[in-house]
Amino acid sequence: MARTRLYRNGVLEAEDFPPEEISAHLRDDALTVWLDLGAPTEADLALIASELGLHELAVEDAVHSRQRPKLDRYDTHNYLTAYSVALDPATGQLTTAELGMFVTDRAVVTVRPGGGFDIDAVMRRWDELSHLAKNGVGFLLHGLLDYVVDTHFTAVQSLDDLIEELEDTVFDEKASAPESQRRALALRKSLVTLRRVVLPMREVVNTLLRREDNAIDQAMVPYFQDVFDHVLRASEWTESLRDLVTTIRETQLSIQGNRLNLIMKKVTGWAAIIAVPTAITGFYGQNIPYPGLGQPWGFWVSAGSILLVGGGLYALFKHRDWL
Template identity: 60%
Template sequence: MPRTRCYRDGALTGEDFPIDEVSDHLKDPTALVWVDLCAPDLEELQLVANELGLHALAVEDAAQGRQRPKLDRYSGHDFLSAYSVCLDVDSGQLVTGEIHAFITPTALITVRRDDSFSLDAVLTRWDDQAELTKFGVGALLHGLLDVLVDGHFDAVESLDDQIEQLEDLLFDDRPHDRSVQRRSFELRKSLVQLRRVVLPMREVVNTLMRRDTGLVSDELLPYYQDVYDHVLRATEWTESLRDLVNTILETNLTIQGNRLNIITKKVTSWAAIIAVPTAITGFYGQNLPYPGFGHQSGFLASTFLIAILSGALYLTFKRKDWL
Protein backbone atom coordinates (compact mmCIF):
# COMPACT_ATOMS: atom_id res chain seq x y z
CA MET A 1 0.00 0.00 0.00
CA PRO A 2 1.30 3.50 -0.81
CA ARG A 3 2.30 5.56 2.21
CA THR A 4 1.48 9.27 2.29
CA ARG A 5 1.99 12.24 4.57
CA CYS A 6 1.00 15.88 4.49
CA TYR A 7 2.66 18.72 6.39
CA ARG A 8 1.34 22.25 6.81
CA ASP A 9 3.50 25.00 8.24
CA GLY A 10 5.92 22.38 9.54
CA ALA A 11 3.28 20.26 11.30
CA LEU A 12 2.06 16.80 10.29
CA THR A 13 -1.63 17.18 9.39
CA GLY A 14 -2.45 13.98 7.48
CA GLU A 15 -1.15 10.49 6.90
CA ASP A 16 -1.97 7.44 4.74
CA PHE A 17 -4.54 9.19 2.58
CA PRO A 18 -5.29 7.91 -0.98
CA ILE A 19 -3.01 8.93 -3.83
CA ASP A 20 -5.83 10.55 -5.78
CA GLU A 21 -6.17 13.08 -2.93
CA VAL A 22 -2.60 14.34 -3.37
CA SER A 23 -3.63 17.12 -5.75
CA ASP A 24 -6.34 18.23 -3.30
CA HIS A 25 -3.78 18.64 -0.52
CA LEU A 26 -1.40 20.51 -2.81
CA LYS A 27 -4.04 23.16 -3.54
CA ASP A 28 -3.05 24.62 -0.20
CA PRO A 29 0.17 26.62 -0.84
CA THR A 30 1.39 25.84 2.69
CA ALA A 31 1.06 22.06 2.20
CA LEU A 32 4.01 19.70 1.76
CA VAL A 33 3.20 16.15 0.61
CA TRP A 34 5.20 12.92 0.69
CA VAL A 35 4.17 9.77 -1.21
CA ASP A 36 5.98 6.44 -1.12
CA LEU A 37 5.43 3.69 -3.70
CA CYS A 38 7.00 0.28 -3.13
CA ALA A 39 7.36 -1.88 -6.27
CA PRO A 40 4.54 -0.02 -8.05
CA ASP A 41 3.09 -1.16 -11.35
CA LEU A 42 3.09 1.20 -14.31
CA GLU A 43 -0.57 2.16 -13.77
CA GLU A 44 0.03 3.22 -10.17
CA LEU A 45 3.13 5.16 -11.14
CA GLN A 46 1.33 6.84 -14.00
CA LEU A 47 -1.44 7.93 -11.65
CA VAL A 48 1.05 9.83 -9.51
CA ALA A 49 2.71 11.23 -12.64
CA ASN A 50 -0.61 12.58 -13.85
CA GLU A 51 -1.38 14.06 -10.43
CA LEU A 52 1.91 15.96 -10.29
CA GLY A 53 2.76 16.44 -13.97
CA LEU A 54 5.97 14.34 -13.92
CA HIS A 55 8.14 14.04 -17.01
CA ALA A 56 7.74 10.84 -19.05
CA LEU A 57 11.50 10.13 -19.13
CA ALA A 58 11.75 10.36 -15.35
CA VAL A 59 8.76 8.03 -14.97
CA GLU A 60 10.40 5.59 -17.40
CA ASP A 61 13.66 5.61 -15.43
CA ALA A 62 11.78 4.95 -12.19
CA ALA A 63 9.83 2.09 -13.78
CA GLN A 64 12.83 0.39 -15.40
CA GLY A 65 15.29 0.89 -12.54
CA ARG A 66 19.00 -0.02 -12.63
CA GLN A 67 20.00 3.64 -12.85
CA ARG A 68 23.27 5.08 -11.66
CA PRO A 69 23.07 7.51 -8.71
CA LYS A 70 22.17 10.84 -10.30
CA LEU A 71 20.07 13.98 -10.15
CA ASP A 72 18.21 14.92 -13.34
CA ARG A 73 16.51 18.28 -13.68
CA TYR A 74 13.23 18.66 -15.57
CA SER A 75 10.82 21.52 -15.97
CA GLY A 76 8.80 21.65 -12.78
CA HIS A 77 10.59 18.89 -10.85
CA ASP A 78 13.86 17.02 -10.27
CA PHE A 79 14.50 13.28 -10.38
CA LEU A 80 16.87 11.55 -7.93
CA SER A 81 18.29 8.03 -8.17
CA ALA A 82 20.19 6.58 -5.22
CA TYR A 83 20.94 3.27 -3.49
CA SER A 84 20.82 1.97 0.03
CA VAL A 85 23.54 -0.51 0.96
CA CYS A 86 24.07 -3.12 3.64
CA LEU A 87 26.93 -5.60 4.02
CA ASP A 88 26.16 -9.29 4.54
CA VAL A 89 29.02 -10.13 6.90
CA ASP A 90 28.79 -13.91 6.42
CA SER A 91 29.02 -13.90 2.62
CA GLY A 92 30.86 -10.59 2.23
CA GLN A 93 28.31 -9.49 -0.37
CA LEU A 94 26.85 -6.00 -0.56
CA VAL A 95 23.05 -5.89 -0.53
CA THR A 96 21.73 -2.83 -2.38
CA GLY A 97 18.28 -1.31 -2.61
CA GLU A 98 17.40 1.10 -5.40
CA ILE A 99 15.29 4.13 -4.58
CA HIS A 100 14.09 6.98 -6.79
CA ALA A 101 12.60 10.32 -5.80
CA PHE A 102 10.56 12.88 -7.71
CA ILE A 103 11.16 16.30 -6.17
CA THR A 104 8.71 19.13 -6.79
CA PRO A 105 8.54 22.45 -4.91
CA THR A 106 5.77 21.08 -2.69
CA ALA A 107 6.01 17.27 -2.89
CA LEU A 108 8.46 14.39 -2.51
CA ILE A 109 7.54 11.07 -4.15
CA THR A 110 9.79 8.10 -3.36
CA VAL A 111 9.72 4.96 -5.49
CA ARG A 112 11.38 1.79 -4.19
CA ARG A 113 12.05 -1.35 -6.18
CA ASP A 114 11.50 -3.63 -3.16
CA ASP A 115 11.47 -3.70 0.65
CA SER A 116 15.26 -4.00 0.97
CA PHE A 117 15.33 -0.36 2.09
CA SER A 118 12.92 0.41 4.90
CA LEU A 119 11.68 3.97 5.27
CA ASP A 120 11.06 3.66 9.00
CA ALA A 121 14.44 5.25 9.74
CA VAL A 122 13.58 8.11 7.36
CA LEU A 123 10.24 8.72 9.07
CA THR A 124 11.97 8.70 12.44
CA ARG A 125 14.50 11.22 11.16
CA TRP A 126 11.68 13.47 9.92
CA ASP A 127 9.86 13.22 13.24
CA ASP A 128 13.03 13.97 15.21
CA GLN A 129 13.70 17.03 13.05
CA ALA A 130 10.10 18.15 12.65
CA GLU A 131 11.09 21.79 12.99
CA LEU A 132 12.90 21.61 9.63
CA THR A 133 9.81 20.71 7.58
CA LYS A 134 8.73 24.34 7.63
CA PHE A 135 11.63 25.02 5.24
CA GLY A 136 10.02 23.01 2.46
CA VAL A 137 10.66 19.84 0.50
CA GLY A 138 14.41 20.23 1.02
CA ALA A 139 13.93 19.16 4.63
CA LEU A 140 12.26 15.89 3.60
CA LEU A 141 14.94 15.26 1.00
CA HIS A 142 17.64 15.92 3.57
CA GLY A 143 16.19 13.27 5.89
CA LEU A 144 16.15 10.74 3.04
CA LEU A 145 19.72 11.49 1.93
CA ASP A 146 21.00 11.55 5.50
CA VAL A 147 19.71 8.02 6.14
CA LEU A 148 21.07 6.75 2.81
CA VAL A 149 24.52 8.23 3.37
CA ASP A 150 24.61 6.94 6.96
CA GLY A 151 23.93 3.50 5.49
CA HIS A 152 26.86 3.95 3.11
CA PHE A 153 29.06 4.94 6.03
CA ASP A 154 27.96 1.91 8.08
CA ALA A 155 28.72 -0.39 5.14
CA VAL A 156 32.22 1.08 4.77
CA GLU A 157 32.80 0.67 8.50
CA SER A 158 31.67 -2.98 8.35
CA LEU A 159 34.02 -3.60 5.42
CA ASP A 160 36.85 -2.02 7.39
CA ASP A 161 36.19 -4.39 10.30
CA GLN A 162 36.16 -7.40 7.95
CA ILE A 163 39.44 -6.33 6.35
CA GLU A 164 41.04 -5.97 9.79
CA GLN A 165 40.01 -9.54 10.57
CA LEU A 166 41.48 -10.55 7.23
CA GLU A 167 44.80 -8.96 8.20
CA ASP A 168 44.85 -10.95 11.46
CA LEU A 169 44.12 -14.11 9.49
CA LEU A 170 46.89 -13.26 7.02
CA PHE A 171 49.60 -13.25 9.70
CA ASP A 172 48.24 -16.15 11.71
CA ASP A 173 50.74 -18.88 12.64
CA ARG A 174 48.67 -21.40 10.72
CA PRO A 175 48.44 -20.73 6.97
CA HIS A 176 44.98 -19.75 5.67
CA ASP A 177 45.90 -19.09 2.06
CA ARG A 178 42.67 -20.27 0.48
CA SER A 179 40.44 -18.53 3.05
CA VAL A 180 42.37 -15.26 2.76
CA GLN A 181 42.30 -15.33 -1.02
CA ARG A 182 38.57 -16.12 -1.26
CA ARG A 183 37.61 -13.55 1.38
CA SER A 184 39.83 -10.91 -0.23
CA PHE A 185 38.10 -11.29 -3.57
CA GLU A 186 34.66 -11.21 -1.92
CA LEU A 187 35.45 -7.99 -0.07
CA ARG A 188 37.10 -6.44 -3.10
CA LYS A 189 34.01 -7.14 -5.18
CA SER A 190 31.82 -5.49 -2.53
CA LEU A 191 34.14 -2.48 -2.39
CA VAL A 192 33.97 -2.02 -6.16
CA GLN A 193 30.18 -2.21 -5.98
CA LEU A 194 30.09 0.22 -3.05
CA ARG A 195 32.33 2.65 -4.92
CA ARG A 196 29.83 2.74 -7.80
CA VAL A 197 27.13 3.73 -5.32
CA VAL A 198 29.07 6.18 -3.14
CA LEU A 199 31.23 8.04 -5.64
CA PRO A 200 28.40 9.62 -7.72
CA MET A 201 26.69 10.85 -4.54
CA ARG A 202 29.26 13.65 -4.30
CA GLU A 203 27.93 15.13 -7.50
CA VAL A 204 24.32 14.58 -6.43
CA VAL A 205 24.64 16.37 -3.08
CA ASN A 206 26.86 19.07 -4.55
CA THR A 207 24.24 19.80 -7.24
CA LEU A 208 21.47 20.02 -4.65
CA MET A 209 23.48 22.57 -2.67
CA ARG A 210 23.73 24.93 -5.62
CA ARG A 211 21.56 28.00 -5.19
CA ASP A 212 20.09 27.80 -8.68
CA THR A 213 18.21 24.60 -7.79
CA GLY A 214 16.10 26.41 -5.22
CA LEU A 215 15.66 23.24 -3.14
CA VAL A 216 18.01 24.05 -0.28
CA SER A 217 17.31 27.18 1.71
CA ASP A 218 19.94 28.99 3.72
CA GLU A 219 18.58 27.39 6.89
CA LEU A 220 19.04 23.88 5.43
CA LEU A 221 22.46 24.50 3.90
CA PRO A 222 24.46 23.47 7.03
CA TYR A 223 22.53 20.18 7.17
CA TYR A 224 23.33 19.43 3.53
CA GLN A 225 26.95 20.42 4.13
CA ASP A 226 27.07 17.79 6.87
CA VAL A 227 25.68 15.16 4.47
CA TYR A 228 28.23 16.20 1.85
CA ASP A 229 31.02 15.81 4.40
CA HIS A 230 29.83 12.27 5.18
CA VAL A 231 29.74 11.47 1.46
CA LEU A 232 33.34 12.63 1.06
CA ARG A 233 34.49 10.62 4.05
CA ALA A 234 32.72 7.49 2.81
CA THR A 235 34.25 7.94 -0.65
CA GLU A 236 37.78 8.43 0.65
CA TRP A 237 37.40 5.50 3.06
CA THR A 238 36.18 3.26 0.23
CA GLU A 239 39.16 4.20 -1.95
CA SER A 240 41.65 3.51 0.85
CA LEU A 241 40.03 0.15 1.67
CA ARG A 242 40.20 -0.91 -1.96
CA ASP A 243 43.93 -0.18 -1.99
CA LEU A 244 44.27 -2.06 1.30
CA VAL A 245 42.57 -5.17 -0.11
CA ASN A 246 44.91 -5.10 -3.10
CA THR A 247 47.84 -4.86 -0.67
CA ILE A 248 46.52 -7.84 1.28
CA LEU A 249 46.30 -9.91 -1.92
CA GLU A 250 49.86 -8.98 -2.87
CA THR A 251 51.12 -9.64 0.67
CA ASN A 252 49.41 -13.03 0.71
CA LEU A 253 51.18 -13.98 -2.53
CA THR A 254 54.50 -12.78 -1.10
CA ILE A 255 53.98 -14.81 2.09
CA GLN A 256 53.16 -17.88 0.00
CA GLY A 257 56.35 -17.36 -2.01
CA ASN A 258 58.43 -16.97 1.16
CA ARG A 259 56.84 -20.04 2.67
CA LEU A 260 57.60 -22.00 -0.49
CA ASN A 261 61.24 -20.85 -0.37
CA ILE A 262 61.54 -21.98 3.24
CA ILE A 263 60.00 -25.37 2.44
CA THR A 264 62.27 -25.79 -0.57
CA LYS A 265 65.30 -24.86 1.55
CA LYS A 266 64.36 -27.38 4.24
CA VAL A 267 63.66 -30.17 1.76
CA THR A 268 66.99 -29.49 0.04
CA SER A 269 68.81 -29.56 3.38
CA TRP A 270 67.27 -32.88 4.36
CA ALA A 271 68.06 -34.25 0.92
CA ALA A 272 71.74 -33.28 1.42
CA ILE A 273 71.78 -35.03 4.80
CA ILE A 274 70.18 -38.16 3.36
CA ALA A 275 72.66 -38.13 0.48
CA VAL A 276 75.57 -38.77 2.91
CA PRO A 277 74.42 -42.21 4.17
CA THR A 278 73.30 -43.07 0.65
CA ALA A 279 76.79 -42.33 -0.72
CA ILE A 280 78.60 -44.16 2.08
CA THR A 281 76.41 -47.26 1.98
CA GLY A 282 76.66 -47.25 -1.79
CA PHE A 283 80.45 -47.12 -1.53
CA TYR A 284 80.57 -49.97 0.94
CA GLY A 285 78.15 -51.94 -1.18
CA GLN A 286 80.70 -52.34 -3.99
CA ASN A 287 81.81 -55.87 -4.86
CA LEU A 288 85.47 -54.82 -4.51
CA PRO A 289 87.89 -55.22 -1.64
CA TYR A 290 88.26 -52.11 0.56
CA PRO A 291 89.53 -51.46 4.08
CA GLY A 292 87.30 -53.43 6.42
CA PHE A 293 85.79 -55.52 3.58
CA GLY A 294 84.08 -58.58 5.05
CA HIS A 295 84.88 -57.52 8.62
CA GLN A 296 82.89 -55.97 11.42
CA SER A 297 85.25 -53.01 11.46
CA GLY A 298 84.01 -51.96 8.00
CA PHE A 299 80.43 -51.83 9.23
CA LEU A 300 81.43 -49.81 12.29
CA ALA A 301 83.50 -47.41 10.18
CA SER A 302 80.64 -46.80 7.73
CA THR A 303 78.16 -46.25 10.57
CA PHE A 304 80.58 -43.83 12.27
CA LEU A 305 81.03 -41.84 9.05
CA ILE A 306 77.25 -41.65 8.46
CA ALA A 307 76.61 -40.37 11.98
CA ILE A 308 79.46 -37.83 12.01
CA LEU A 309 78.86 -36.39 8.53
CA SER A 310 75.05 -36.31 8.85
CA GLY A 311 75.32 -34.65 12.24
CA ALA A 312 77.79 -32.10 10.94
CA LEU A 313 75.50 -31.24 8.02
CA TYR A 314 72.48 -30.96 10.34
CA LEU A 315 74.31 -28.58 12.70
CA THR A 316 75.57 -26.50 9.78
CA PHE A 317 72.09 -26.16 8.20
CA LYS A 318 70.53 -25.46 11.60
CA ARG A 319 73.07 -22.68 12.28
CA LYS A 320 72.17 -21.09 8.93
CA ASP A 321 68.45 -21.44 9.70
CA TRP A 322 67.88 -23.79 6.81
CA LEU A 323 66.12 -26.29 9.06
Protein backbone atom coordinates in the same frame (compact mmCIF):
# COMPACT_ATOMS: atom_id res chain seq x y z
CA MET B 1 0.70 -0.38 -0.74
CA ALA B 2 1.23 3.32 -1.32
CA ARG B 3 2.02 5.53 1.67
CA THR B 4 1.38 9.25 1.77
CA ARG B 5 1.98 12.27 3.98
CA LEU B 6 0.67 15.81 3.82
CA TYR B 7 2.36 18.80 5.47
CA ARG B 8 0.68 22.20 5.77
CA ASN B 9 3.05 25.05 6.66
CA GLY B 10 5.43 22.63 8.36
CA VAL B 11 2.79 20.66 10.28
CA LEU B 12 1.90 17.06 9.51
CA GLU B 13 -1.78 17.27 8.63
CA ALA B 14 -2.67 13.89 7.09
CA GLU B 15 -1.24 10.44 6.39
CA ASP B 16 -2.10 7.48 4.18
CA PHE B 17 -4.66 9.30 2.09
CA PRO B 18 -5.39 7.91 -1.42
CA PRO B 19 -2.74 8.81 -4.02
CA GLU B 20 -5.53 9.93 -6.36
CA GLU B 21 -6.00 12.99 -4.12
CA ILE B 22 -2.49 14.29 -4.62
CA SER B 23 -3.29 16.52 -7.60
CA ALA B 24 -6.15 18.09 -5.64
CA HIS B 25 -3.94 18.77 -2.63
CA LEU B 26 -1.22 20.34 -4.75
CA ARG B 27 -3.61 23.10 -5.80
CA ASP B 28 -3.04 24.56 -2.34
CA ASP B 29 0.34 26.34 -2.29
CA ALA B 30 0.67 25.83 1.48
CA LEU B 31 0.85 22.03 1.16
CA THR B 32 3.80 19.69 0.67
CA VAL B 33 3.09 16.09 -0.30
CA TRP B 34 5.06 12.87 -0.02
CA LEU B 35 4.08 9.68 -1.82
CA ASP B 36 5.83 6.33 -1.47
CA LEU B 37 5.01 3.75 -4.13
CA GLY B 38 7.09 0.86 -2.82
CA ALA B 39 7.69 -1.35 -5.86
CA PRO B 40 5.24 0.17 -8.37
CA THR B 41 4.08 -1.22 -11.69
CA GLU B 42 4.31 0.70 -14.93
CA ALA B 43 0.60 1.52 -14.61
CA ASP B 44 1.16 3.05 -11.16
CA LEU B 45 3.99 5.22 -12.43
CA ALA B 46 2.01 6.23 -15.49
CA LEU B 47 -0.81 7.48 -13.26
CA ILE B 48 1.54 9.55 -11.08
CA ALA B 49 3.42 10.82 -14.12
CA SER B 50 0.21 12.16 -15.62
CA GLU B 51 -0.77 13.90 -12.37
CA LEU B 52 2.63 15.46 -11.66
CA GLY B 53 3.85 15.91 -15.23
CA LEU B 54 6.89 13.68 -14.86
CA HIS B 55 9.27 13.27 -17.78
CA GLU B 56 9.09 9.96 -19.63
CA LEU B 57 12.84 9.36 -19.28
CA ALA B 58 12.63 9.77 -15.52
CA VAL B 59 9.70 7.34 -15.40
CA GLU B 60 11.69 4.89 -17.52
CA ASP B 61 14.59 5.05 -15.05
CA ALA B 62 12.18 4.35 -12.19
CA VAL B 63 10.73 1.34 -14.01
CA HIS B 64 14.13 -0.16 -14.85
CA SER B 65 15.99 -0.65 -11.58
CA ARG B 66 19.77 -0.91 -10.97
CA GLN B 67 20.47 2.66 -12.02
CA ARG B 68 23.68 4.30 -10.89
CA PRO B 69 23.39 6.99 -8.16
CA LYS B 70 22.64 10.19 -10.03
CA LEU B 71 20.63 13.41 -10.24
CA ASP B 72 18.79 14.20 -13.47
CA ARG B 73 17.22 17.62 -13.90
CA TYR B 74 14.13 18.24 -15.98
CA ASP B 75 12.00 21.34 -16.54
CA THR B 76 9.44 20.62 -13.81
CA HIS B 77 11.25 18.22 -11.51
CA ASN B 78 14.43 16.36 -10.58
CA TYR B 79 14.94 12.62 -10.47
CA LEU B 80 17.42 11.14 -7.99
CA THR B 81 18.70 7.61 -7.55
CA ALA B 82 20.50 6.51 -4.39
CA TYR B 83 21.27 3.29 -2.52
CA SER B 84 21.16 2.43 1.14
CA VAL B 85 23.50 -0.35 2.24
CA ALA B 86 23.69 -2.96 5.01
CA LEU B 87 26.68 -5.10 5.99
CA ASP B 88 26.53 -8.58 7.46
CA PRO B 89 29.48 -8.74 9.91
CA ALA B 90 29.44 -12.54 9.97
CA THR B 91 30.00 -12.97 6.23
CA GLY B 92 31.35 -9.54 5.28
CA GLN B 93 28.78 -9.29 2.47
CA LEU B 94 27.20 -5.96 1.60
CA THR B 95 23.59 -5.66 0.40
CA THR B 96 22.15 -2.61 -1.32
CA ALA B 97 18.61 -1.23 -1.59
CA GLU B 98 17.73 1.15 -4.41
CA LEU B 99 15.68 4.32 -3.96
CA GLY B 100 14.32 6.51 -6.74
CA MET B 101 13.02 10.01 -5.98
CA PHE B 102 10.90 12.36 -8.10
CA VAL B 103 11.29 15.85 -6.62
CA THR B 104 8.98 18.69 -7.69
CA ASP B 105 8.62 22.11 -6.07
CA ARG B 106 6.00 20.82 -3.59
CA ALA B 107 6.01 17.03 -3.83
CA VAL B 108 8.38 14.10 -3.37
CA VAL B 109 7.59 10.67 -4.81
CA THR B 110 9.77 7.76 -3.71
CA VAL B 111 10.11 4.48 -5.59
CA ARG B 112 11.68 1.44 -3.90
CA PRO B 113 12.36 -1.42 -6.35
CA GLY B 114 12.65 -4.69 -4.51
CA GLY B 115 11.28 -3.26 -1.27
CA GLY B 116 14.61 -3.54 0.58
CA PHE B 117 14.82 0.16 1.45
CA ASP B 118 13.75 0.89 5.05
CA ILE B 119 11.36 3.79 4.52
CA ASP B 120 10.13 3.51 8.13
CA ALA B 121 13.56 4.63 9.35
CA VAL B 122 13.27 7.72 7.13
CA MET B 123 9.82 8.52 8.51
CA ARG B 124 11.17 8.31 12.05
CA ARG B 125 13.92 10.72 11.05
CA TRP B 126 11.34 13.15 9.67
CA ASP B 127 9.42 12.96 12.95
CA GLU B 128 12.60 13.66 14.95
CA LEU B 129 13.37 16.72 12.81
CA SER B 130 9.78 17.94 12.51
CA HIS B 131 10.87 21.51 13.29
CA LEU B 132 12.40 21.62 9.79
CA ALA B 133 9.17 20.56 8.06
CA LYS B 134 8.36 24.19 7.25
CA ASN B 135 11.08 24.00 4.60
CA GLY B 136 8.87 21.76 2.47
CA VAL B 137 10.50 19.55 -0.14
CA GLY B 138 14.01 20.33 1.13
CA PHE B 139 13.07 18.84 4.50
CA LEU B 140 11.78 15.62 2.93
CA LEU B 141 14.76 15.30 0.60
CA HIS B 142 17.23 15.90 3.41
CA GLY B 143 15.70 13.12 5.51
CA LEU B 144 15.98 10.67 2.63
CA LEU B 145 19.57 11.52 1.71
CA ASP B 146 20.70 11.79 5.33
CA TYR B 147 19.45 8.26 6.01
CA VAL B 148 21.12 6.92 2.85
CA VAL B 149 24.47 8.51 3.68
CA ASP B 150 24.27 7.35 7.30
CA THR B 151 23.96 3.74 6.08
CA HIS B 152 27.08 4.31 3.99
CA PHE B 153 28.93 5.66 7.01
CA THR B 154 27.78 2.81 9.24
CA ALA B 155 28.84 0.24 6.66
CA VAL B 156 32.30 1.72 6.17
CA GLN B 157 32.82 1.84 9.95
CA SER B 158 31.89 -1.84 10.23
CA LEU B 159 34.19 -2.68 7.32
CA ASP B 160 37.01 -0.84 9.06
CA ASP B 161 36.53 -2.97 12.18
CA LEU B 162 36.44 -6.19 10.14
CA ILE B 163 39.58 -5.22 8.24
CA GLU B 164 41.39 -4.51 11.52
CA GLU B 165 40.46 -8.01 12.68
CA LEU B 166 41.75 -9.37 9.37
CA GLU B 167 45.05 -7.53 9.85
CA ASP B 168 45.55 -9.26 13.19
CA THR B 169 45.32 -12.68 11.52
CA VAL B 170 47.80 -11.99 8.73
CA PHE B 171 50.88 -12.98 10.79
CA ASP B 172 49.05 -15.47 13.01
CA GLU B 173 50.45 -18.89 12.12
CA LYS B 174 47.47 -20.58 13.81
CA ALA B 175 44.96 -18.81 11.59
CA SER B 176 43.59 -20.70 8.61
CA ALA B 177 45.16 -19.29 5.44
CA PRO B 178 42.25 -20.24 3.14
CA GLU B 179 39.73 -18.72 5.57
CA SER B 180 41.74 -15.48 5.81
CA GLN B 181 41.97 -15.27 2.04
CA ARG B 182 38.24 -15.86 1.61
CA ARG B 183 37.58 -13.17 4.21
CA ALA B 184 39.87 -10.71 2.45
CA LEU B 185 38.21 -11.34 -0.92
CA ALA B 186 34.71 -10.96 0.60
CA LEU B 187 35.65 -7.64 2.21
CA ARG B 188 37.25 -6.40 -0.99
CA LYS B 189 34.11 -7.29 -2.94
CA SER B 190 31.97 -5.41 -0.40
CA LEU B 191 34.25 -2.37 -0.65
CA VAL B 192 33.99 -2.36 -4.43
CA THR B 193 30.18 -2.45 -4.14
CA LEU B 194 30.21 0.30 -1.52
CA ARG B 195 32.50 2.43 -3.65
CA ARG B 196 30.07 2.20 -6.58
CA VAL B 197 27.22 3.67 -4.53
CA VAL B 198 29.20 6.12 -2.38
CA LEU B 199 31.41 7.97 -4.85
CA PRO B 200 28.61 9.22 -7.18
CA MET B 201 26.77 10.64 -4.15
CA ARG B 202 29.35 13.42 -3.94
CA GLU B 203 28.15 14.85 -7.24
CA VAL B 204 24.47 14.32 -6.33
CA VAL B 205 24.65 16.27 -3.06
CA ASN B 206 27.02 18.86 -4.50
CA THR B 207 24.60 19.57 -7.34
CA LEU B 208 21.77 20.08 -4.86
CA LEU B 209 23.92 22.54 -2.93
CA ARG B 210 24.48 24.80 -5.94
CA ARG B 211 22.38 27.87 -5.27
CA GLU B 212 21.50 28.50 -8.91
CA ASP B 213 19.53 25.23 -8.97
CA ASN B 214 17.11 26.47 -6.27
CA ALA B 215 16.41 22.85 -5.37
CA ILE B 216 16.52 23.49 -1.61
CA ASP B 217 15.69 26.42 0.64
CA GLN B 218 18.51 28.52 2.01
CA ALA B 219 17.61 27.43 5.54
CA MET B 220 18.32 23.79 4.60
CA VAL B 221 21.75 24.49 3.09
CA PRO B 222 23.70 23.85 6.35
CA TYR B 223 21.94 20.51 6.76
CA PHE B 224 22.79 19.47 3.21
CA GLN B 225 26.37 20.64 3.76
CA ASP B 226 26.50 18.29 6.75
CA VAL B 227 25.28 15.45 4.52
CA PHE B 228 27.91 16.39 1.93
CA ASP B 229 30.62 16.29 4.61
CA HIS B 230 29.52 12.78 5.57
CA VAL B 231 29.55 11.76 1.90
CA LEU B 232 33.13 13.00 1.51
CA ARG B 233 34.28 11.23 4.66
CA ALA B 234 32.60 7.99 3.66
CA SER B 235 34.04 8.10 0.13
CA GLU B 236 37.58 8.89 1.33
CA TRP B 237 37.33 6.22 4.01
CA THR B 238 36.15 3.70 1.42
CA GLU B 239 39.09 4.48 -0.84
CA SER B 240 41.61 4.11 1.99
CA LEU B 241 40.08 0.80 3.12
CA ARG B 242 40.12 -0.46 -0.44
CA ASP B 243 43.85 0.22 -0.64
CA LEU B 244 44.35 -1.37 2.78
CA VAL B 245 42.56 -4.59 1.78
CA THR B 246 44.70 -4.73 -1.36
CA THR B 247 47.82 -4.38 0.80
CA ILE B 248 46.60 -7.12 3.15
CA ARG B 249 45.92 -9.41 0.22
CA GLU B 250 49.39 -8.77 -1.22
CA THR B 251 50.91 -9.39 2.22
CA GLN B 252 49.04 -12.68 2.49
CA LEU B 253 50.42 -13.78 -0.86
CA SER B 254 53.95 -12.69 0.12
CA ILE B 255 53.77 -14.59 3.40
CA GLN B 256 52.43 -17.64 1.60
CA GLY B 257 55.30 -17.43 -0.90
CA ASN B 258 57.87 -16.99 1.88
CA ARG B 259 56.50 -19.98 3.77
CA LEU B 260 56.65 -22.06 0.60
CA ASN B 261 60.27 -21.01 0.03
CA LEU B 262 61.09 -21.92 3.63
CA ILE B 263 59.51 -25.35 3.25
CA MET B 264 61.33 -25.95 -0.02
CA LYS B 265 64.59 -24.87 1.60
CA LYS B 266 64.14 -27.33 4.47
CA VAL B 267 63.08 -30.13 2.17
CA THR B 268 66.11 -29.53 -0.04
CA GLY B 269 68.42 -29.51 2.99
CA TRP B 270 67.08 -32.79 4.29
CA ALA B 271 67.28 -34.27 0.80
CA ALA B 272 70.97 -33.34 0.68
CA ILE B 273 71.57 -34.98 4.07
CA ILE B 274 69.70 -38.13 3.08
CA ALA B 275 71.67 -38.29 -0.17
CA VAL B 276 74.91 -38.93 1.79
CA PRO B 277 73.98 -42.32 3.29
CA THR B 278 72.30 -43.24 0.04
CA ALA B 279 75.50 -42.57 -1.86
CA ILE B 280 77.73 -44.36 0.61
CA THR B 281 75.56 -47.43 0.98
CA GLY B 282 75.08 -47.49 -2.75
CA PHE B 283 78.85 -47.42 -3.25
CA TYR B 284 79.38 -50.31 -0.84
CA GLY B 285 76.58 -52.22 -2.50
CA GLN B 286 78.59 -52.69 -5.71
CA ASN B 287 79.25 -56.25 -6.81
CA ILE B 288 83.01 -55.64 -7.05
CA PRO B 289 85.79 -55.83 -4.50
CA TYR B 290 86.19 -52.70 -2.42
CA PRO B 291 88.21 -51.77 0.66
CA GLY B 292 86.88 -53.53 3.76
CA LEU B 293 84.92 -56.16 1.82
CA GLY B 294 83.94 -58.93 4.20
CA GLN B 295 85.72 -57.17 7.10
CA PRO B 296 84.06 -55.66 10.21
CA TRP B 297 86.06 -52.49 9.91
CA GLY B 298 84.51 -51.91 6.45
CA PHE B 299 81.07 -51.63 8.07
CA TRP B 300 82.35 -49.24 10.70
CA VAL B 301 84.06 -47.06 8.09
CA SER B 302 80.89 -46.77 6.01
CA ALA B 303 78.71 -46.13 9.08
CA GLY B 304 81.17 -43.56 10.41
CA SER B 305 81.30 -41.83 7.04
CA ILE B 306 77.48 -41.58 6.97
CA LEU B 307 77.32 -40.09 10.47
CA LEU B 308 80.27 -37.76 9.94
CA VAL B 309 79.24 -36.33 6.56
CA GLY B 310 75.51 -36.26 7.40
CA GLY B 311 76.14 -34.60 10.76
CA GLY B 312 78.47 -32.08 9.11
CA LEU B 313 75.86 -31.16 6.53
CA TYR B 314 73.18 -30.84 9.22
CA ALA B 315 75.39 -28.53 11.31
CA LEU B 316 76.26 -26.44 8.24
CA PHE B 317 72.61 -26.09 7.13
CA LYS B 318 71.48 -25.31 10.67
CA HIS B 319 74.18 -22.64 11.03
CA ARG B 320 72.97 -20.98 7.79
CA ASP B 321 69.32 -21.29 8.88
CA TRP B 322 68.49 -23.64 6.04
CA LEU B 323 66.84 -26.07 8.43
